[in-house]
Amino acid sequence: MSRRRYDAIAADEMAQVRSIARPLTRVADLDGLVDRVGGARFVCLGEASHGTHEFYAWRAALSRRLITEKGVTWIGVEGDWPDCWRINGWVRGHERQELTATELLTGFERWPTWMWANQEVAQFLAWLREWNLGRSESDRVGFYGLDVYSLWDSLRTAISWLEAHAPDALPTAMQAWQCFLPYGEDPQRYARSTRLVPASCEEDVVALLVEVRRRTQDGLVDESAFDAAQNAEVAAGAEHYYRAMVRGDRASWNIRDHHMADTIDRIATRHGARSKGLVWEHNTHVGDARATDMAAAGLVNVGQLVRERHAADGVALVGFAGHRGTVLAAEGWGQPEHVYNLPSARSDSHEDLLHQALGRPAVLAFGDDRSGPWLTTRRGHRAIGVVYNPRRESGNYVPTVMGGRYDTLIWFEETSSLHPLRHELTPREPELETEPSGY
Structure with a gap:
């Protein structure tokens, strides 16, 4: 031109x-x-x-x-x-x-x-x-x-809710916890391990999600149940996201944005x-x-x-x-x-x-x-x-x-630049970089 x-x-x-x-x-x-x-x-x-x-x-x-x-x-x-x-x-x-x-x-x-x-x-x-x-x-x-990143925090919260409100469901919940436990709350270690062997924690975390969903049917009116249900959704979504991310699979972007859109729907329904x-x-x-x-x-x-x-x-x-x-x-x-x-x-x-x-x-x-x-x-x-x-x-x-x-x-x-409340420290739980470029 x-x-x-x-x-x-x-x-x-x-x-x-x-x-x-x-x-x-x-x-x-x-x-x-x-x-x-x-x-x-x-x-x-x-x-x-x-x-x-x-x-x-x-x-x-x-x-x-x-x-x-x-x-x-x-x-x-x-x-x-x-x-x-x-x-x-x-x-x-x-x-x-x-x-x-x-x-x-x-x-x-x-x-x-x-x-x-x-x-x-x-x-x-x-x-x-x-x-x-x-x-x-x-x-x-x-x-x-x-967002979808808080795998361990969300897993811990969902299990704590079951312990307090549905203790008979703890065996299912603990299977998921035990599956993730060897990775020391490091999502990169867990995700990398799934590249080496076909085994993953997917079945266990999905079973946890199903159990929490079943036990939180009153989540639309009960605050703690709503929180537990969403944390179970995050745990399942994070497990899926990190496995895709470590493979360099651009589908991880879609997993993340679908999770965020689904969360928007759940919040809107609750309100x-x-x-x-x-x-x-x-x-x-x-x-x-x-x-x-x-x-x-x-x-x-x-x-x-x-x-x-x-x-x-x-x-x-x-x-x-x-x-x-x-x-x-x-x-x-x-x-x-x-x-x-x-x-x-x-x-x-x-x-x-x-x-x-x-x-x-x-x-x-x-x-x-x-x-x-x-x-x-x-x-x-x-x-x-x-x-x-x-x-x-x-x-x-x-x-x-x-x-x-x-x-x-x-x-x-x-x-002009944002005003942080404190300077960044070395992260305790390093995350895989989001795609593309940390958006």
Whole structure:
């Protein structure tokens, strides 16, 4: 394509960008977006990195308004169920009320702790607890983890529940525990062992799941039963995930995102048919995979699955993006975090086009008509995981058709790094790197 032809196409795209963009300088500028997505039962809010202040702060600001003005009843995040269940108990006024939000979050130990143990999340949780305590128990907003990594913590919790409420089921439960015991609570050791011999703990952990499901039929009304049932689901999902991950099987991505979408369904069911939920995850999970190159690789994600399952209930997918600044990340998996300079976006990317067209923060709501040059053009869209290598910055772009991937995009010209509550320590339980690139 000639440079003149390329410039003409880009000019048409920039004209469409300017026509739908609205300035974003204060919380009141979210008015239109709140009204637009407020009727959806599921609102998924993304982030272009796990280490950017503006993504976390404005996602929290939008969430506060959707809770207070549109009746959102629960939040599901890209975090472990056991850790977030403790947060859920705290924000709803049930447990550990002597702690501050900062003290509660410093209890996170699984790498990378900064994803949730940061000042931005602490400020939001402190606000959420105060909001909840001013309301009746049935009107308090829950906070839940959607992810699949907490194999041992979840296994331990499910077995403890059976010990207390169904001791006759302990033999089945202990078979699963004994199967995993030789691996010293190291999922990598367990997963690697399944590559050498055909035996695995799959049958034992599935038997545990079936037993817990059978014993927690009242899980929709009983808190501890609901927690036990979900931990059993996590244990079974984690066992499946780690076996696929260690084989280098890209199906592990689908296992993880199906688990997160299934967890969203269970939370929504528990909260009732009239409940409304927020989902906080990376853009690679929130933005519909069918509008990216993930689809050609056979990958699905949470945004796609929620749209497919709940279109009739109302689904809104909101992405975040930025042009330049700083970001918090690690050089390698399990390494300490650093603040990195984030260079200006690649010249052929959506971010570069938005920078040229706008030059200031904005909300871009796509509306029902997704035609037009920008919304239908496939360009690179920057995505940074918990691992970042500045020397490979040019590879951090996902080919994306914006009009299919999101319903709204929140844009920033310059972003700054997240504020962790403490520096990263060597993880006690190293995890296999998620695919791709720690999203």
